[in-house]
Amino acid sequence: MSWMRHCLGTLSVGAMLSAASVAMAAPTNVSVTPPNNARFLLGQKFDLRVEGKGVGPFSATMSIDGVAQAFSSGAQNSLTTDGISSAGFGGFNLRGYSSLQPGLHTIEASFTDSTGTVNATANFEVFDVRGDRAGARNVIIMLGDGMGTAHRTAARLVRYGATGGDPNGYLAMDYFPATGMVTTHSLNSIVTDSAPGMAGYTTGTHSFNGQEGVFPAHVTNAFYFPRVEYMSEYLHRTQGKALGLVSTADIEDATPAANAVHTGNRGAGTGIVDQYLDESDPADGRHSGTGLKVLLGGGRRWFLPSTTFGSSRSAGSDYAQLPADLIAAWHLPSTAAGAADPTRDLLTDYQNAGFSYVDSATSLAAVPTGGKKAPTKLLGLFGYGNMNVALDKLAKRRNVLVPGTTTFAVDDYHAPDQPMLDEMTSAALNVLNRDKDGFVLMVEGASIDKQSHAMDAERAVDDTIEFDRAIAVARNFAEKVDRRTVVIVLADHECSGFSIIGALNGTVANLQALPPDGSVLSPTAVPARQAAVGTYDLAGFPQYSILADGYPSSFDIDGKLLFGFGASGDRFENWLTKPRPIVDSLLTSSIQAELATAGYPAQPVNRSQADGFFVRGQAVGAAQAVHTASDIPISAYAARAAMADQFVGVQRNTDVFVKLMRAVLGGY
Amino acid sequence: MKMRALTISLFLLTPLVACSGRDARQALGLEQGAATTHGSSAPPATVLAFSEIIAKGPELRLSARTQALAGRHVRMRGFMARLELPIKGGFYLTPQPVDCDEGGGGTADLPLESVFVISRALQDREVPHLRGPVEVTGTFEVGSRAEPDGRTTALRIVLDATLDAASSKTDEVAVANTRARDPK
Numbered sequence: 001m002s003w004m005r006h007c008l009g010t011l012s013v014g015a016m017l018s019a020a021s022v023a024m025a026a027p028t029n030v031s032v033t034p035p036n037n038a039r040f041l042l043g044q045k046f047d048l049r050v051e052g053k054g055v056g057p058f059s060a061t062m063s064i065d066g067v068a069q070a071f072s073s074g075a076q077n078s079l080t081t082d083g084i085s086s087a088g089f090g091g092f093n094l095r096g097y098s099s100l101q102p103g104l105h106t107i108e109a110s111f112t113d114s115t116g117t118v119n120a121t122a123n124f125e126v127f128d129v130r131g132d133r134a135g136a137r138n139v140i141i142m143l144g145d146g147m148g149t150a151h152r153t154a155a156r157l158v159r160y161g162a163t164g165g166d167p168n169g170y171l172a173m174d175y176f177p178a179t180g181m182v183t184t185h186s187l188n189s190i191v192t193d194s195a196p197g198m199a200g201y202t203t204g205t206h207s208f209n210g211q212e213g214v215f216p217a218h219v220t221n222a223f224y225f226p227r228v229e230y231m232s233e234y235l236h237r238t239q240g241k242a243l244g245l246v247s248t249a250d251i252e253d254a255t256p257a258a259n260a261v262h263t264g265n266r267g268a269g270t271g272i273v274d275q276y277l278d279e280s281d282p283a284d285g286r287h288s289g290t291g292l293k294v295l296l297g298g299g300r301r302w303f304l305p306s307t308t309f310g311s312s313r314s315a316g317s318d319y320a321q322l323p324a325d326l327i328a329a330w331h332l333p334s335t336a337a338g339a340a341d342p343t344r345d346l347l348t349d350y351q352n353a354g355f356s357y358v359d360s361a362t363s364l365a366a367v368p369t370g371g372k373k374a375p376t377k378l379l380g381l382f383g384y385g386n387m388n389v390a391l392d393k394l395a396k397r398r399n400v401l402v403p404g405t406t407t408f409a410v411d412d413y414h415a416p417d418q419p420m421l422d423e424m425t426s427a428a429l430n431v432l433n434r435d436k437d438g439f440v441l442m443v444e445g446a447s448i449d450k451q452s453h454a455m456d457a458e459r460a461v462d463d464t465i466e467f468d469r470a471i472a473v474a475r476n477f478a479e480k481v482d483r484r485t486v487v488i489v490l491a492d493h494e495c496s497g498f499s500i501i502g503a504l505n506g507t508v509a510n511l512q513a514l515p516p517d518g519s520v521l522s523p524t525a526v527p528a529r530q531a532a533v534g535t536y537d538l539a540g541f542p543q544y545s546i547l548a549d550g551y552p553s554s555f556d557i558d559g560k561l562l563f564g565f566g567a568s569g570d571r572f573e574n575w576l577t578k579p580r581p582i583v584d585s586l587l588t589s590s591i592q593a594e595l596a597t598a599g600y601p602a603q604p605v606n607r608s609q610a611d612g613f614f615v616r617g618q619a620v621g622a623a624q625a626v627h628t629a630s631d632i633p634i635s636a637y638a639a640r641a642a643m644a645d646q647f648v649g650v651q652r653n654t655d656v657f658v659k660l661m662r663a664v665l666g667g668y
Numbered sequence: 669m670k671m672r673a674l675t676i677s678l679f680l681l682t683p684l685v686a687c688s689g690r691d692a693r694q695a696l697g698l699e700q701g702a703a704t705t706h707g708s709s710a711p712p713a714t715v716l717a718f719s720e721i722i723a724k725g726p727e728l729r730l731s732a733r734t735q736a737l738a739g740r741h742v743r744m745r746g747f748m749a750r751l752e753l754p755i756k757g758g759f760y761l762t763p764q765p766v767d768c769d770e771g772g773g774g775t776a777d778l779p780l781e782s783v784f785v786i787s788r789a790l791q792d793r794e795v796p797h798l799r800g801p802v803e804v805t806g807t808f809e810v811g812s813r814a815e816p817d818g819r820t821t822a823l824r825i826v827l828d829a830t831l832d833a834a835s836s837k838t839d840e841v842a843v844a845n846t847r848a849r850d851p852k
């Protein structure tokens with residue numbers, strides 16, 4: 001992951017620059033945001049900013065369509081300008097701008113330091129998607145992080161199998177009537193990470209890798225960046241809709257945060273979980289904020305005061321007090337101004353704001369779904385960091401250890417009773433459906449991506465099946481409970497170049513009996529485990545045994561599916577289910593015995609280095625597989641077919657926002 | 669073989685591990701084949717197991733033994749977590765091999781018992797990742813602390829400076845030398 005490097009790059013993306021002065025020197029890095037060719041919904045708010053680097057004092061001008069604009073912050077002809085610009089930079093902001101005039105608009109700006117002036121221009125477009133049709137009351141975004149076409153195929157083949165050229169059954173997402181393709185590029189790269197990936201769908205604009213709900217800038221705190229309004233904020237402000245965020249990841253993670261939090265650093269966990277609450281509009285004034293009412297996932301570590309064991313809160317990942325013009329222009333309450341407060345007891349603050357709190361599958365299942373005791377806001381934190389993956393949660397539920405382990409992974413992570421994603425989705429819908437104004441719900445199958453990074457194919461596929469079961473819950477809601485609902489299923493990007501390369505040519509017992517491949521490194525030697533890959537005809541039609549819980553009893557069946565990774569790091573491949581969600585453990589048997597004596601979990605022989613064959617990483621070395629630039633599939637369902645049909649064809653990621661807003665505003 | 673201005677010493681487990689180990693060795697300016705023993709002149713250390721860190725019982729809190737060892741010289745064995753977003757000047761020691769992707773600030777997959785191992789000699793550099801178990805010896809620190817990069821750590825080991833007279837600023841990370849103990 002390289003977004004940290006990108007964040008420091010030049011910001012004048014697509015903006016046209018010209019030196020207006022004849023002076024020899026001139027300010028550098030002059031830029032205007034929003035970036036050139038950004039698109040906004042009619043009335044959607046965003047911040048404009050002119051910045052540059054040079055020798056102060058600094059001043060700037062800005063006009064839109066030839067009409068001079070006053071900045072909301074940035075003292076002219078001063079060294080400090082807006083007080084939030086990075087060292088060497090001057091910055092001038094116009095916060096909370098919006099336009100009610102559809103069409104193309106032109107920003108003309110100038111930035112002056114003591115050595116000269118540089119001009120910059122950028123265009124932006126305002127679109128109007130209102131229409132006469134009945135708008136969707138609810139929007140459900142099912143986001144399979146890193147889920148490409150092959151992940152979907154793999155989940156279908158494992159869950160249902162195939163015979164004589166046809167699948168024996170189909171996933172819930174396969175039954176969605178409208179399917180298309182989506183580009184996944186970010187503002188600064190063909191390969192995105194989850195922050196701009198998700199934010200493209202929820203803001204309609206591109207952002208830099210590592211950043212969500214903001215445009216790039218040089219400012220002193222990650223939460224000071226120029227903002228762009230989220231779908232959740234726009235719909236809460238204009239229609240009073242609620243927001244629900246459900247993820248199997250640490251809830252701080254980029255995908256959920258890119259629905260509600262404005263930050264230039266997706267890793268700033270303390271500030272992110274604070275902002276979820278502080279800008280949730282707890283007073284329900286409906287002038288600002290996201291209307292957040294459901295937050296379910298992992299990440300309890302960010303909600304505990306830093307002085308408590310298990311906390312990850314820190315001042316360095318928090319926000320300092322937000323600028324006054326930002327607070328005013330976005331109509332935020334003074335309580336949203338924020339402070340660097342690592343010792344904040346956020347769990348208590350959420351409960352004081354009306355959230356019921358649950359911390360296990362058992363307590364989630366016990367949440368009343370009707371009557372006076374049913375909560376109107378729900379916080380569920382089921383792990384300290386990321387929740388465990390389906391394969392490891394199921395091992396505990398079935399009380400069957402993953403072969404090669406002596407303990408359950410969920411116990412090792414001190415979260416023995418974690419819900420499955422379909423249970424979380426049901427609970428979220430129960431709460432949100434009590435809101436008469438409708439809702440936006442984002443449900444993330446997070447570890448499809450995480451396990452693809454780790455090149456753990458079995459865990460990635462099991463999590464895709466888990467995600468599909470959550471999709472079935474959403475589809476049922478849109479079909480049977482509230483037919484004014486649009487549901488889309490998509491990914492933010494593909495991860496790992498995941499592919500189904502064939503199937504094991506033989507039995508697992510034979511595979512385990514193969515001679516070790518660990519030292520087979522000569523290109524002229526064929527590792528036994530490479531020869532065991534059945535390609536083409538030899539792959540046949542693998543059939544897995546599915547238990548009553550809806551998941552395969554084991555991935556290690558004779559003739560099992562085998563997977564490859566086109567964007568891989570180095571790995572040792574032995575084709576067997578990894579005992580732990582880990583990188584190759586590479587332990588010799590003598591070390592295993594020693595660790596076992598010392599109280600460490602015994603490492604299985606089948607993960608030893610001597611066993612698997614070495615596969616040189618194609619994208620990186622001794623590191624994780626990476627995201628790819630591939631398009632991803634999107635599938636849509638709505639009771640009104642025209643609403644879903646919009647998503648057929650090839651589309652940009654930012655178009656998804658436009659189409660969802662068309663669905664809500666009746667212009668589809 | 670004498671350690672020369674040693675920063676990190678590695679003992680390679682097997683030839684394949686040596687692939688990554690050699691890179692690490694070169695990055696650290698070590699000669700190939702360098703190995704070290706750390707027992708002879710190092711101060712005595714109490715062995716702390718990961719299973720002892722958290723108190724038994726439903727409530728999540730540090731054990732009395734963990735708290736009693738604060739400030740003491742301890743030795744721990746575990747694995748070096750592999751992070752997608754590398755950290756300078758240290759690494760996380762974990763009870764099992766762990767792979768952290770970019771999510772959650774890059775630390776969302778670390779078990780709670782993880783110990784942040786601090787190398788003063790490498791404070792401006794990344795510690796190259798090592799496969800397989802590592803053993804560390806140093807001064808144990810207990811209590812929440814904000815690191816310069818914004819992380820918060822609860823448990824830390826500050827690696828020993830080696831007693832090599834040639835260098836007063838050297839740390840020690842000894843990969844468990846199991847080959848020497850192999851019964852064959």
Ligand SMILES: [Zn+2]
Pocket residue numbers: 146194449450453495627769770
């Ligand atoms: Zn990822």
